[in-house]
Each structure stands twice: as C-alpha cells, then as structure tokens.
Amino acid sequence: MTPSPVAWxxxxxxxxxxxxxxxxxxxxxxxxxxxxxxxRPEPSPFDDALAGRCSVLAPSHPGYDRSSRPDWxxxxxDVAVVYQWLLGERDLARDLTVxxxxxxxxxxxxxxxxxxxxxxxxxxxxxxxxxxxxGEIADQALVSYIDYVRRGFAxxxxxxxxxxxxxxxxxxxQWDLNREMTFRIAWKPYMYNPTLPHLxxxxxxxxxxxxxxxxxxxxxxxxxxxxxxxxxxxxxIVENAGHFVDMEQPDVLAQxxxxxxxxx
Amino acid sequence: xxxxxxxxxxxxxxxxxxxRDFGATALMFSNRYFDPVAGSQLYNEYLEHYRLAEExxxxxxxxxxxxxxxxxxxxxxxxxxxxLAAMTKRVKLVLLGNPLPLADNPVRxxxxxAMIDMISRGRLVSGFVRGGGQEQLAxxxxxxxxxxxxxxxxxxxxxxWTQTGPFRWEGTHYQxxxxxxxxxxxxxxxxxxxxxxxxxxxxxxxxxKQRYPYIALSTEIEATKxxxxxYDQVAKETGYAGGPEYRGYLQxxxxxxxxxxxxxxxxxxxxxxxxxxxxxxxxxxxPSGYFSPSYRTAFVEYAVGRRSNPRGAAFEDxxxxxxxxxxxxxxxIPKLRRLLEETRPSIVGFWAxxxxxxxxxxxxxxxxxxxxxxxxLRDIGKELGLWSPFEANAPTSINFSEPARLKDPSR
Numbered sequence: 220m221t222p223s224p225v226a227w228x229x230x231x232x233x234x235x236x237x238x239x240x241x242x243x244x245x246x247x248x249x250x251x252x253x254x255x256x257x258x259r260p261e262p263s264p265f266d267d268a269l270a271g272r273c274s275v276l277a278p279s280h281p282g283y284d285r286s287s288r289p290d291w292x293x294x295x296x297d298v299a300v301v302y303q304w305l306l307g308e309r310d311l312a313r314d315l316t317v318x319x320x321x322x323x324x325x326x327x328x329x330x331x332x333x334x335x336x337x338x339x340x341x342x343x344x345x346x347x348x349x350x351x352x353x354g355e356i357a358d359q360a361l362v363s364y365i366d367y368v369r370r371g372f373a374x375x376x377x378x379x380x381x382x383x384x385x386x387x388x389x390x391x392x393q394w395d396l397n398r399e400m401t402f403r404i405a406w407k408p409y410m411y412n413p414t415l416p417h418l419x420x421x422x423x424x425x426x427x428x429x430x431x432x433x434x435x436x437x438x439x440x441x442x443x444x445x446x447x448x449x450x451x452x453x454x455x456i457v458e459n460a461g462h463f464v465d466m467e468q469p470d471v472l473a474q475x476x477x478x479x480x481x482x483x
Numbered sequence: 484x485x486x487x488x489x490x491x492x493x494x495x496x497x498x499x500x501x502x503r504d505f506g507a508t509a510l511m512f513s514n515r516y517f518d519p520v521a522g523s524q525l526y527n528e529y530l531e532h533y534r535l536a537e538e539x540x541x542x543x544x545x546x547x548x549x550x551x552x553x554x555x556x557x558x559x560x561x562x563x564x565x566x567l568a569a570m571t572k573r574v575k576l577v578l579l580g581n582p583l584p585l586a587d588n589p590v591r592x593x594x595x596x597a598m599i600d601m602i603s604r605g606r607l608v609s610g611f612v613r614g615g616g617q618e619q620l621a622x623x624x625x626x627x628x629x630x631x632x633x634x635x636x637x638x639x640x641x642x643x644w645t646q647t648g649p650f651r652w653e654g655t656h657y658q659x660x661x662x663x664x665x666x667x668x669x670x671x672x673x674x675x676x677x678x679x680x681x682x683x684x685x686x687x688x689x690x691x692k693q694r695y696p697y698i699a700l701s702t703e704i705e706a707t708k709x710x711x712x713x714y715d716q717v718a719k720e721t722g723y724a725g726g727p728e729y730r731g732y733l734q735x736x737x738x739x740x741x742x743x744x745x746x747x748x749x750x751x752x753x754x755x756x757x758x759x760x761x762x763x764x765x766x767x768x769x770p771s772g773y774f775s776p777s778y779r780t781a782f783v784e785y786a787v788g789r790r791s792n793p794r795g796a797a798f799e800d801x802x803x804x805x806x807x808x809x810x811x812x813x814x815x816i817p818k819l820r821r822l823l824e825e826t827r828p829s830i831v832g833f834w835a836x837x838x839x840x841x842x843x844x845x846x847x848x849x850x851x852x853x854x855x856x857x858x859x860l861r862d863i864g865k866e867l868g869l870w871s872p873f874e875a876n877a878p879t880s881i882n883f884s885e886p887a888r889l890k891d892p893s894r
Contacts, residue, residue, distance in 0.1 A: 360620060361511070363766050363786050391783040399627050399772040406625040 223262030225270045227277075229285075234308070235301050240285035242277045245270030248480045250316045251302070251338075252277045253323030255463065256347075256359070256405075257368055258284045258397045260381055265320075265465035268473035273316075273480060278305070280326070282400035284393065294404055295322075295348070295412065299329035306337065316340040316480050320465050321371075321437065322347050322401065325410070328445070331426075332418040341426040342476055343445055345434050345462045350411040354438035358409060360402070364394040371462035373433035381466055410437075419448035426452040427479045429472065431460030484864035485871035486857050487543035487577055487832040488536035488849065489733060491755060492529050494553040495839045496521030502553070507764035509552040510617040517553075525556060528842045533567055535846055536574070539853025542871075543575035543608070545733070545832045547679075548582065550621040554755035561595045568603035576603055577832075579679040579698055580610030583640075584632035585622040590662055592636070593643040597666040600674050607674040610698070611637055613686070616774070617767040627772030630685065632656045637676075641882075644673040672883040675872060677731060677830070683775050684713065691717035691725070694881035696830060696872055698731035703796075703804040707732065707826045721881060727868065728875040731830030734822065735801075736808045738815055738835075738851040739844065746802075748848075749809030753798050754838030812855035819856070820863050829869040831860070 227244045244266070250273045252266055259266070259277060269275050281301055282288035292298070306312045315338040319327025324346025331341050347356060359367040365386060372378045382390060426449045430442040439456075446454045455475055460467040497516040502508040533544050546563050549555035557563060564576045576599065586592050600607040613633050619626040635654045639662070642650070648663030668674050678690035679698040690697040691714045699707050715725035735752045739745035769782045784790045801807040808818045822828075833852055836845045863869075878884040 360770055361766065364783065365787050388780060388784055388789075391787060392779055395771050395779060395783050395786075402625055402627040402770070402772050406627070407623060 223267055225262075225267045227270075232305065232308075234304050235281075235289065237281045237289050237301065238287040239281065239301070239305065240279040241305075242266075243275065245273055245275045247273045248314060248316065249274045249276065249311060250318055250476065250480065251306075251311070253302070253317065253319045253326050254280065254283070255320050255371075256322035256397060256401045257371075257394055260466065263465070264381075264469035265472055268469045269318075269476060272473065272477040276311075278302070280323070280400070282403065283397045288400060292404055295325055296329050296333075297404065298326050299333060302326065302330055303333060303337070312337045314339055316342065316476070318342040318344065318476055319346055320344045321462055322405075322410070324348065325412070325415075328415060328419065329412070331422045331424050332415065335421045335423045338424060340479060341422070341424045341449075342429065342479060343426065344429045344464050344472065345431055345437050346428075346441070346445060347405075347410040347437055348412055348415050349441050349444045349448075350408070350413065351438045351440050352444075353440055356410040356438070356441075357436045359398060360409075364391050364398070368394070368463075371434075371436050372467060373431065373459055373461040374467060377467045416444070416448050419445070420450065422449055422451075424451070427475065428452055428454045429464060429475060430454070430456050431462055431464045431467065432456050432458050433460065434462045436462035484861055484869050485542045485575070485731075485830045485873060486860060487545040487575075487830070488533070488541045488852075489545040489547075489832045489834045490529060490532065490845075491547070491549075491554055491834070491837060492525070492556040493755060493837050494522065494525065494556040495754070496525065497553050502762060506762065507767070508554070508762045509764060510620055510767045511764075512552070514551075522556065529556075529563075530566065530570070532842070532845055532849060533563075534570065535849050536853070537571045539850055540857055541574060541833075541853060543577045543832075544571070545577045545579055547579050547612075549615065550618045552617070561592075561599065564599045564607070565595075565602065568599050568606070571603075571606075573606075575606050575608050577608040577677065578610050579677060579832075580612045582614030582618060583611050583636035584629045585614050585618060585624050586636055589636035589639045589657060590643055590659055590664055593640040594664040594666050596640075596674065597644065597664065597668045600668040600670055601666065605669040605674075607668070607670065608677055609674045610677040610679055612679060613683075616769045617764070619770055619773060620767055625772070626770040628656060629773050634689070641673060641676075641880075644668050672879055675879055679731075679733070682778075684777070685775055687713050688717050690714070691729075692721055692881065694718070694721065694723060694729070694878060694884060696729045696731050696877075698733060698830060698832070699826075699828075700733045701735055701806050701834070702732075703801075703806050704822065704825050705804075711826065723881075723884065727827045727829035728870055728872045728877040730826065730828040731832065732822065732826060732828040733832040733834055734808060734819070735806060735834045735837075736815060736819070736852070736856075737840070738810065738812055738848050738856060740811065740847070740851075742810050742814065744844075745809040745811065745815075748836060748840045748844055749802070749807050750798060751836065751838030751840050752801075752807050752834075812851050812859075816856060816859045819860060823860070823863055823867055823869060827867065827869060829864065829871040829874075 279286040324343040325348030546560040548560040652659040680686040718725035737749040
C-alpha cells in the first residue's frame with residue numbers, strides 16, 4: 220500500500236460518551252462517508268479520490284477502527300442516531316451528502332428515515348439493511364476474516380493490492396475487533412432491519428443507489444428493493460466490481476458521487 | 484474424594500470419510516450423516532454404562548452437552564440427568580454443565596434443575612458453562628455477549644432458587660415480568676455449583692470469586708498447577724483459603740486387562756480431538772467476541788491457518804504428560820497418584836473411553852476402575868487429605884459461607 224496522497228486532518232469528538240474519530244480532507248460540498256463493516260482502509264483510495272472534488276468527512280463508526288466502543292450500543296439505529304447527533308453539533312446537515320458503503324449504507328438509510336429532509340443527498344453503495352427475498356446476505360460469522368473480505372471483491376488482484384495477498388496479523392486483529400462490534404449491533408436479524416422497508420417511503424432526500432455487478436455479499440436484488448422503496452432514487456450498476464465498489468473502482472465511484480452532488 | 488464417571492457420549496456411527504472430506508465435523512457437517520437407529524442403540528448403551536458406574540462404586544456421574552457435532556450425542560444434559568435422577572439411587576448427578584448463554588429463559592433452567600434435584604432426592608450438582616464457540620452459532624446466540632449472559636443468567640437462577648417469588652427481573656440480557664417458579668430445589672441453600680473450564684483465565688477468576696469448585700478439563704499437570712495458583716490467589720483476595728475441596732480434574736483414563744489393549748483403546752481419545760472427528764473449524768470454534776481479548780492474536784492467526792489450534796496436542800505427548808492415562812489398574816494407579824500429589828484435587832472425573840471403544844471394553848474399564856482403581860485412590864486421598872466439598876462440608880458459595888450470609892446472592 221502506498222501512503223495517501225491527500226493530507227487528512229484527524230480529530231476525536233465526544234458524542235454520546237464515545238470518542239468518535241473523524242478524518243477530514245478536501246474542499247467544496249460536504250460529504251459524509253460511512254465505511255463498511257470491515258472498517259475503513261487506510262489509505263482509502265475512494266476517500267482520497269473524493270477529497271479531490273468535495274469536502275470529505277470520514278468517521279470511524281462507534282466501536283470500529285479508531286473510535287471507542289460504546290458497551291451500551293445495541294443496534295444500527297443507535298449508530299444512525301449518533302451520526303445525526305454529530306451532524307446537529309456541527310451544523311452540517313443542510314448541504315450534506317451522505318455516502319454509505321455496504322454496512323455504512325444501512326446506517327445512512329436509517330439516518331434518512333429518521334430525518335427525511337435533514338440532509339441533501341443520499342448515496343447507498345451495496346447497502347445492507349433490507350432482507351433479500353430470493354438470496355441471502357453473506358454471513359461473515361461462518362468464514363474467516365480474509366475469506367469474507369475476498370468475497371467482496373470481483374477481482375482478487377484488487378484485494379492483493381489493497382491488503383496484500385497475506386494480510387498482516389494487525390489487519391486481522393482490526394477485522395476481528397470490527398466484526399465483534401458488528402455482532403454486538405447487527406447479530407440478529409443479521410444485517411437487516413425488518414421495519415426499514417416500511418419507513419423508507421417517507422424519505423424526501425434524492426437518492427443514488429450504486430451496486431457492484433458482482434456483489435457476492437449483498438445480492439443485487441437489494442438494489443432494486445431500495446430503488447422501489449425510496450421515492451426519489453435511481454440505480455447505477457458498476458461493472459468489474461463486487462461488494463467493495465469503493466475499493467475496486469474508487470475513481471468510478473468518486474465520479475458518480477461528485478456528479479450526483481453537482482446535480483441538485 | 485469425589486470420584487465421577489464421564490463419557491462424551493460419542494456418536495461414532497457415521498461415515499468417517501464424509502467428515503474428513505468436509506474438513507470439519509461440527510456445526511455445518513450435515514446431520515444427514517446422523518443415524519437415529521444407531522443413536523437409539525448408543526443412548527441406551529450409555530444408560531447401561533451409567534448404571535454400571537453406580538453399581539461399581541463411583542460417587543458421581545458427570546454429564547455435559549454439545550450441539551451439532553458427532554463427538555457428543557448429548558444435546559441436553561438435563562434430559563439424561565432427569566432419567567438418571569429416577570434410575571439411580573446413590574450417585575451425585577454432576578452437570579458440567581448447562582451452557583447458560585444459550586438459554587433465552589434461565590428461569591426455565593432453574594425449574595428443570597429444581598425438578599431434577601427433587602426427583603433425585605437432593606443429588607444434583609449444577610455446573611454451568613459458557614458453551615463452545617460453535618454452539619453460539621448453532622443456537623444463534625450472540626458470541627459477543629457470551630460472558631455477560633453467563634453471569635446474568637447465573638445470578639437470575641441463583642436468585643430464583645434462593646429468594647421466594649414473585650419478583651421481577653430487569654437485567655441487561657434478560658427481562659422477566661414475573662419470576663416465581665413453583666419448583667424450587669430440595670438442597671439448601673441451593674444445589675452445589677461447580678464450574679468446568681480449560682482455557683479462559685476469566686472463568687477461573689469468576690469461579691474463585693464465587694467460591695465455586697473449578698473443574699480443570701484434562702489440562703496438563705503444569706498448566707493445572709498454574710490454574711490452582713491463580714484460583715488460590717483470588718480465593719485469598721476474596722477472603723477464604725483455596726484447597727482440594729475447590730479443585731476438580733477431568734482425567735482421560737482408560738483401563739483394560741492388558742497394557743496393549745488399554746493403549747489401543749486410549750488412542751480413541753484422539754477421535755474427538757481431531758484425528759477424524761472433533762475436526763474443529765477455526766472460525767466456527769472461535770467467533771469474534773467469544774474468546775478472551777488476551778488471546779485475540781492467537782485466535783485470529785488460528786482462524787486463517789497461521790497457527791495450530793491453541794488447544795491441541797499429539798497423542799504421544801498427552802500420554803507422556805498424563806493428559807491421557809492408560810494401562811492396567813496396577814500401572815495407572817501410580818500415575819494417578821502423581822496427579823493427586825502434584826495438583827491436589829478432591830474431585831476427579833474419569834473420562835473412561837471414547838470413539839469406537841466397544842461397549843464391552845467400556846464396561847470392563849468401568850468395572851476395573853470401580854473395583855481396583857477407585858479404592859486405591861480413596862486411600863491416597865485420605866493420606867493426602869483430599870477432602871471433597873461434601874466431606875469437608877464446604878460452603879455452597881461465597882454468598883452462603885458460614886456463619887452468615889455475606890451479601891445478596893443476586894449481586
């Protein structure tokens with residue numbers, strides 16, 4: 220991995236008793252990027268690409284990567300409320316775009332249902348949160364850290380470039396800590412909220428749904444379900460990408476997001 | 484001494500090659516390979532072995548349970564305990580134990596255990612365990628809250644046993660509008676609780692703080708000594724002296740008429756240790772959040788195949804370090820004396836056979852243990868002052884330590 224070409228500023232914010240880690244870079248329209256269940260890679264090629272076009276805020280979810288673990292936290296909606304709290308504190312909501320990657324997409328969707336007009340644009344990328352009708356969301360509890368992450372890539376060479384063919388033990392430990400936190404808040408039902416589809420109809424925020432053509436973690440049918448459930452949504456499918464679109468096609472995704480931000 | 488008979492209740496009747504081909508004999512290894520005809524036969528043989536164990540002089544029968552795996556057919560130890568409560572007359576029924584975190588209603592467990600205690604006329608020893616890693620997955624229970632659920636379910640059960648209802652329970656993981664089970668245990672203040680374990684320091688510390696005997700499961704002698712060092716230190720900090728009445732040990736021990744036969748049968752102990760069943764899947768056996776954070780590095784490396792199972796050792800090594808003892812009564816007694824001298828337990832479980840050992844050989848083993856080994860161990864126990872919790876009249880727990888109750892048992 221080469222070091223990030225972008226200068227990221229880091230700070231720790233107290234929210235709900237959590238030391239919430241926030242990385243920031245770039246200038247222009249503000250974009251909050253919510254990372255995957257496996258955490259945020261450092262450097263993150265997508266965040267770097269987006270920071271060339273927008274002002275990017277990239278927090279670590281409570282209990283993930285660099286943020287402290289709130290022992291009390293029990294649901295993905297709790298995470299969504301923590302981020303709404305953060306937006307309120309920072310007075311960020313008005314012109315904000317929220318980009319949710321995979322598990323972060325579920326958090327973003329929950330945020331949108333809580334405050335249907337609170338931020339300006341919503342981008343869901345391979346988002347969890349809805350129960351597939353035909354397929355299943357891949358269960359990470361049954362596979363190793365490496366196998367799970369590899370499953371999210373269409374091209375294994377992209378995994379190798381980002382994490383190395385044999386990721387270091389420190390990386391495995393971080394994946395384990397993040398997985399433990401995912402279990403703490405999303406164990407059952409696994410990776411979806413049965414009430415979410417009933418609440419998405421109230422979301423006034425325009426939404427862009429992005430899915431990797433070869434997503435083997437969250438089936439493509441969930442993209443269609445999100446598109447149907449959200450009143451103002453359109454779908455873009457990215458070729459040569461699995462679940463981790465941001466890691467396999469960072470520039471394509473950054474361009475899609477930047478164009479969407481410029482639209483409205 | 485308190486001497487117990489134990490079997491894992493192995494389900495040896497399945498196509499061995501299928502397990503090898505699948506690469507794991509747990510959780511996802513399909514139950515299409517379970518043969519209920521063989522299962523019925525085996526369950527009834529195991530009942531026969533338990534009956535014989537009582538007849539030849541064992542003090543207790545130790546039961547356990549596991550799920551989704553052929554190394555142990557017992558999916559609910561309370562079922563066998565219920566049967567044995569009526570079928571036996573004298574032996575203690577030692578459950579090691581009910582996996583508390585797997586229970587969504589601990590009050591129901593409290594009721595079942597109270598019934599077993601009454602039907603057996605007060606012979607229940609109610610051990611509790613956390614359950615194995617893969618069992619959290621088999622039961623769909625969150626591994627990240629395993630220890631919290633264990634501790635809370637334990638507190639709720641003890642309260643249901645010792646405080647009259649109705650009362651309300653508003654816990655972190657359990658909420659009960661009304662706790663008022665009609666069945667309560669015969670033994671007062673409540674049945675003894677023993678805690679088995681093998682790896683987690685947290686469990687040893689917790690057991691010592693409760694003043695519950697800890698049963699070391701087939702650890703090697705040096706490791707066992709370290710367990711007692713830790714236990715005794717916590718006991719001292721808690722305000723009592725540790726000692727034999729708080730120490731138990733589960734010994735794999737096969738006895739036969741000849742050395743050769745004993746050794747050949749003892750080899751079957753490897754059966755569940757991964758030689759062909761008990762093939763643990765590194766991820767399923769250690770789900771995130773289940774293991775102690777102090778072992779995180781070891782387990783993540785194990786999960787991706789960078790190190791061997793931190794729990795495993797080869798047969799020859801286990802014979803050498805006495806994790807497995809095999810021989811004729813004459814040759815095993817000195818080995819067991821060494822165990823008693825060096826680690827000073829008053830509770831010893833005999834895991835007598837495993838795998839494909841025939842029911843005839845198992846019965847011979849039980850007879851030889853009862854007739855020749857147990858009397859010798861009782862003499863050694865007297866000589867070394869290894870008094871069991873029953874003989875020493877040890878308190879049931881820290882909360883029921885004479886002369887006065889120290890504090891509310893629900894805390």
